Amino acid sequence: MDLLAGIFTDYTLRNVALGAALLGLVGGVLGSFATLRRQSLLGDVLAHAALPGICLAFLLTGTKAPLILLLGAGLAGWLASLLMLAILRSTRLPEDSTLGVILSGFFGFGIGLLTFIQHSGDSDQAGLDKFIFGQAATVVGEDVLTMAVLGGVALLLVGLLYKEFKLLTFDPAFASSLGLPVRGLGTLLTSLTVIAVMIGLQTVGVVLMAAMLIAPAAAARQWTNRLSTMVWLSAAFGVLSGVLGAVISATRENLPTGPLVVLTASLITLFSLLLAPERGLVWDWRRTRNNRRRIRLERLLLDAHVLYNHAELTPESLAQRRRAAPARAKEELEELAARGWVTGRGERWELTEQGHAEAHRLEQAMRVLPKALNPRAEGGAGGAA
Amino acid sequence: MSSDFVIVLTAIFVSTASALLGSFLVLRRMALMADAISHAVLPGIVLAFWVSGGERATAPALLGAAAAGLLTVTLVEWLTRTGRIKNDAAIGLVFPALFSLGVLAVSLYFRNVHLDLDAVLYGEIAYAPFNTLEAFGLNLGPESLWIMGGLTLVNLLFVLLFYKELKLSTFDAGLAAALGFLPAVLHYALMSLVSLTAVGAFQSVGAILIVAFLIIPPATAYLLTQRLPVMIALAVLVGAVSSVLGYVLAILLDASIAGMMATVAGLLFGLAWLFSPVGGVLTARNRRERQRREFAARLLLAHLAHHDRPVPAREVLEEFGWSPAFLAQAQQWAQREGLLAGDPNGLRLTARGAALAGERP
Numbered sequence: 001m002d003l004l005a006g007i008f009t010d011y012t013l014r015n016v017a018l019g020a021a022l023l024g025l026v027g028g029v030l031g032s033f034a035t036l037r038r039q040s041l042l043g044d045v046l047a048h049a050a051l052p053g054i055c056l057a058f059l060l061t062g063t064k065a066p067l068i069l070l071l072g073a074g075l076a077g078w079l080a081s082l083l084m085l086a087i088l089r090s091t092r093l094p095e096d097s098t099l100g101v102i103l104s105g106f107f108g109f110g111i112g113l114l115t116f117i118q119h120s121g122d123s124d125q126a127g128l129d130k131f132i133f134g135q136a137a138t139v140v141g142e143d144v145l146t147m148a149v150l151g152g153v154a155l156l157l158v159g160l161l162y163k164e165f166k167l168l169t170f171d172p173a174f175a176s177s178l179g180l181p182v183r184g185l186g187t188l189l190t191s192l193t194v195i196a197v198m199i200g201l202q203t204v205g206v207v208l209m210a211a212m213l214i215a216p217a218a219a220a221r222q223w224t225n226r227l228s229t230m231v232w233l234s235a236a237f238g239v240l241s242g243v244l245g246a247v248i249s250a251t252r253e254n255l256p257t258g259p260l261v262v263l264t265a266s267l268i269t270l271f272s273l274l275l276a277p278e279r280g281l282v283w284d285w286r287r288t289r290n291n292r293r294r295i296r297l298e299r300l301l302l303d304a305h306v307l308y309n310h311a312e313l314t315p316e317s318l319a320q321r322r323r324a325a326p327a328r329a330k331e332e333l334e335e336l337a338a339r340g341w342v343t344g345r346g347e348r349w350e351l352t353e354q355g356h357a358e359a360h361r362l363e364q365a366m367r368v369l370p371k372a373l374n375p376r377a378e379g380g381a382g383g384a385a
Numbered sequence: 386m387s388s389d390f391v392i393v394l395t396a397i398f399v400s401t402a403s404a405l406l407g408s409f410l411v412l413r414r415m416a417l418m419a420d421a422i423s424h425a426v427l428p429g430i431v432l433a434f435w436v437s438g439g440e441r442a443t444a445p446a447l448l449g450a451a452a453a454g455l456l457t458v459t460l461v462e463w464l465t466r467t468g469r470i471k472n473d474a475a476i477g478l479v480f481p482a483l484f485s486l487g488v489l490a491v492s493l494y495f496r497n498v499h500l501d502l503d504a505v506l507y508g509e510i511a512y513a514p515f516n517t518l519e520a521f522g523l524n525l526g527p528e529s530l531w532i533m534g535g536l537t538l539v540n541l542l543f544v545l546l547f548y549k550e551l552k553l554s555t556f557d558a559g560l561a562a563a564l565g566f567l568p569a570v571l572h573y574a575l576m577s578l579v580s581l582t583a584v585g586a587f588q589s590v591g592a593i594l595i596v597a598f599l600i601i602p603p604a605t606a607y608l609l610t611q612r613l614p615v616m617i618a619l620a621v622l623v624g625a626v627s628s629v630l631g632y633v634l635a636i637l638l639d640a641s642i643a644g645m646m647a648t649v650a651g652l653l654f655g656l657a658w659l660f661s662p663v664g665g666v667l668t669a670r671n672r673r674e675r676q677r678r679e680f681a682a683r684l685l686l687a688h689l690a691h692h693d694r695p696v697p698a699r700e701v702l703e704e705f706g707w708s709p710a711f712l713a714q715a716q717q718w719a720q721r722e723g724l725l726a727g728d729p730n731g732l733r734l735t736a737r738g739a740a741l742a743g744e745r746p
Contacts, residue, residue: 041473090669091658096417101604101654104420104596104597104651105651105654107647112648116639116640119640208481211481211482211485214478259488262482273467
């Protein structure tokens with residue numbers, strides 16, 4: 001509780017938490033669109049491509065004002081996305097390779113520039129490398145303000161163009177037939193993602209930025225099939241991971257904020273994947289297991305039924321028919337007995353009334369298929385008679 | 386051996402080992418898996434470092450990181466198979482989570498090396514976070530040479546021995562499975578080698594360069610040819626050229642060696658994109674221009690063949706609605722081919738030109 005209170009009293013923690021929450025909010029909203037448009041890793045590319053932008057902005061202006069550096073980052077990310085589109089349109093190179101080339105090429109150039117600046121002996125440069133892994137502790141009030149303005153613009157645009165973005169995401173062909181500028185809207189959405197990346201650079205850094213666009217959206221997707229709900233949930237998950245990550249990192253020294261924010265988001269996603277109603281994997285597994293068990297019991301009952309009608313139902317005969325060990329067959333008979341389908345003891349077993357009825361029902365159910373699939377079977381039998 | 390030579394040779398080994406495998410990654414559309422693996426080996430290295438009690442130990446690090454790489458592949462494939470998450474999103478979920486764990490472990494348990502975490506990416510300092518620092522020179526060079534040389538050899542053998550199987554399962558996985566080539570086994574073997582190469586290179590050159598070398602040279606080669614053996618050879622060549630030029634550039638600018646090698650690789654890709662003889666952007670544009678010019682020139686010849694006297698340029702311009710500059714281009718081409726003769730009164734066909742225009746197609 002003291003920690004949570006710290007968000008309001010501790011100046012550093014408040015800024016860090018606010019920064020991370022803003023990132024979660026904007027990343028969650030824009031990540032929803034990006035993941036649905038199958039552009040999840042675009043954020044990763046944009047983030048990596050931002051590094052040379054930061055370095056060039058510093059080299060050209062000589063300042064470390066957050067806004068200037070972030071603008072450089074945004075510009076570089078934007079250029080990278082344009083270059084990527086140009087390559088995709090003009091070559092047959094697969095999309096993932098194109099992403100990889102842009103990502104590693106730009107990032108390598110960025111690292112080159114960064115080391116060039118560091119070795120040039122300019123003492124002013126210290127701290128540029130914080131953008132790689134993020135260094136949330138260095139976020140000050142001014143930075144939060146910058147992030148809030150940037151994020152506000154992005155969210156405002158999403159709010160105004162929500163309907164258009166929704167159409168673009170789910171049915172771009174229809175959007176285009178309605179006369180919407182599909183290409184322009186796509187570029188705008190990508191540009192807004194660039195803004196999300198700019199917000200995240202200081203908190204989680206270049207390398208981990210991808211997760212802040214993907215994890216909240218992927219988690220939210222599990223809970224709903226409606227875009228509006230998904231966007232709200234994703235934003236909420238993003239904010240939650242931001243704040244929790246910031247608070248946890250404040251509990252001890254040397255706990256970096258960025259990785260904790262990302263891990264919190266990943267855990268939320270894991271939880272949603274496993275336990276979200278309807279889509280949760282756990283429910284899936286349970287269904288599969290129940291079905292398997294039911295089908296096994298039904299086949300067992302049918303075997304017992306055949307044996308009882310045409311021979312003797314003993315553990316030995318059942319074991320022989322099912323090619324199992326007699327001890328196992330005995331266990332199986334007891335399983336059937338527990339359901340009230342057979343009775344007996346030792347060597348002699350018989351089907352109960354209930355067991356007969358169930359076996360008959362199963363046989364009828366199974367008979368439907370062959371008839372439907374092979375109508376000649378019945379006619380052929382009749383004709384031969 | 387001079388340290389320059391050791392560094393460049395190590396880089397060439399890294400680039401060769403990567404290009405051999407990367408070619409198949411690019412063709413199998415798994416380029417970003419390389420990115421994911423190269424990030425995810427960090428927790429593996431940290432774990433191995435921790436298990437071996439803080440000693441610099443190569444074998445556990447290699448094994449741990451390879452295991453982490455395979456874990457990444459398995460997790461991504463499992464997530465994709467559940468149908469709840471698309472493949473690219475799965476990659477973007479798994480590797481940041483694993484990388485975060487690695488960063489967290491380094492910051493928590495290996496405090497004194499916290500700041501060297503960047504070195505994981507820069508890679509100029511070998512064994513990034515865990516060692517008593519040594520310059521990337523004679524001391525270490527030979528060891529990275531051994532590791533990367535060995536990995537290059539293993540990868541080369543793998544590609545040579547299983548070339549037919551790799552080729553088939555890359556281009557037609559269904560047929561490969563039907564013929565009993567076990568594409569799944571091959572897939573995991575390939576992924577294991579990528580992980581091993583990533584961690585071997587991680588220790589000697591850092592994470593960015595691995596991704597850059599795994600993806601960029603094969604992608605460059607992909608733009609230059611349509612044949613697999615040529616593509617692999619070109620990828621190796623592009624990697625080697627990037628290594629040498631990148632090193633020279635890094636020394637000149639006093640910048641990160643790995644960064645500059647990746648930059649050069651990116652530039653080479655850009656050149657291939659623009660000038661590739663098969664479908665380069667500028668090549669294609671030039672060819673279109675040339676065809677347009679030639680077609681216009683033939684049109685001009687056919688037009689002139691209907692006139693007995695030289696036709697003034699003004700009339701041709703009116704007739705076809707061309708710009709004077711375009712007419713000049715077409716005219717220039719036809720004159721160079723000896724089909725058109727200059728005449729004070731206008732344009733006139735040569736004997737060859739008249740013959741060509743008179744030919745029935």
